[in-house]
Amino acid sequence: QKEVEQNSGPLSVPEGAIASLNCTYSDRGSQSFFWYRQYSGKSPELIMSIYSNGDKEDGRFTAQLNKASQYVSLLIRDSQPSDSATYLCAARTGGFKTIFGAGTRLFVKA
Amino acid sequence: DAGVTQSPTHLIKTRGQQVTLRCSPKSGHDTVSWYQQALGQGPQFIFQYYEEEERQRGNFPDRFSGHQFPNYSSELNVNALLLGDSALYLCASSSPTAKGDTQYFGPGTRLTVL
Numbered sequence: 001q002k003e004v005e006q007n008s009g010p011l012s013v014p015e016g017a018i019a020s021l022n023c024t025y026s027d028r029g030s031q032s033f034f035w036y037r038q039y040s041g042k043s044p045e046l047i048m049s050i051y052s053n054g055d056k057e058d059g060r061f062t063a064q065l066n067k068a069s070q071y072v073s074l075l076i077r078d079s080q081p082s083d084s085a086t087y088l089c090a091a092r093t094g095g096f097k098t099i100f101g102a103g104t105r106l107f108v109k110a
Numbered sequence: 111d112a113g114v115t116q117s118p119t120h121l122i123k124t125r126g127q128q129v130t131l132r133c134s135p136k137s138g139h140d141t142v143s144w145y146q147q148a149l150g151q152g153p154q155f156i157f158q159y160y161e162e163e164e165r166q167r168g169n170f171p172d173r174f175s176g177h178q179f180p181n182y183s184s185e186l187n188v189n190a191l192l193l194g195d196s197a198l199y200l201c202a203s204s205s206p207t208a209k210g211d212t213q214y215f216g217p218g219t220r221l222t223v224l
Binding site: 101 | 143150152153160215216
């Protein structure tokens with residue numbers, strides 16, 4: 001069973017701090033990885049995609065991929081209360097299926 | 111640029127009934143994937159349609175079926191509804207020309223089975 005694992009949280013950080021979200025995946029054939037943000041009652045919104053080992057930065061967000069360790073992370077710098085949401089990690093398998101983790105709930109305290 | 115649209119927004123059905131959910135992909139996208147998201151869980155892949163064919167399916171029974179039309183829009187049909195089918199149903203569109211086949215989600219259809 002191919003899986004994506006995330007800590008369910010909640011992860012609580014003060015406003016302005018760095019939030020670190022982690023994810024592991026089981027299928028070594030996965031090549032594409034995604035982070036989505038989901039507010040309560042809403043649909044997932046794409047934050048970033050990453051395909052190569054290393055870091056990828058976009059504004060306050062940095063995604064990190066380590067294929068040898070089968071590990072993906074998302075760092076959110078200068079966290080804001082509006083960042084409070086559930087963050088979903090996803091991995092596309094060797095076929096056309098994308099597998100999602102259960103998500104990590106993040107709370108940013110003002 | 112129109113995003114992914116889904117209809118209806120909410121739906122209430124009773125056990126044993128059948129339901130059809132609809133999705134229009136983002137402009138320029140030709141691939142549609144359907145997901146089921148139960149409360150507190152991540153989206154679960156149901157199937158993906160491309161060129162009007164189902165090209166991959168997740169671990170869902172045959173009660174779940176779909177269709178893609180020549181204009182790339184898609185339908186998800188669920189027969190013989192069970193209480194456990196209550197969930198948020200999400201449609202995501204993508205284009206194989208986009209790197210990594212990045213998927214963009216519609217607003218979802220909330221299905222309640224009584």
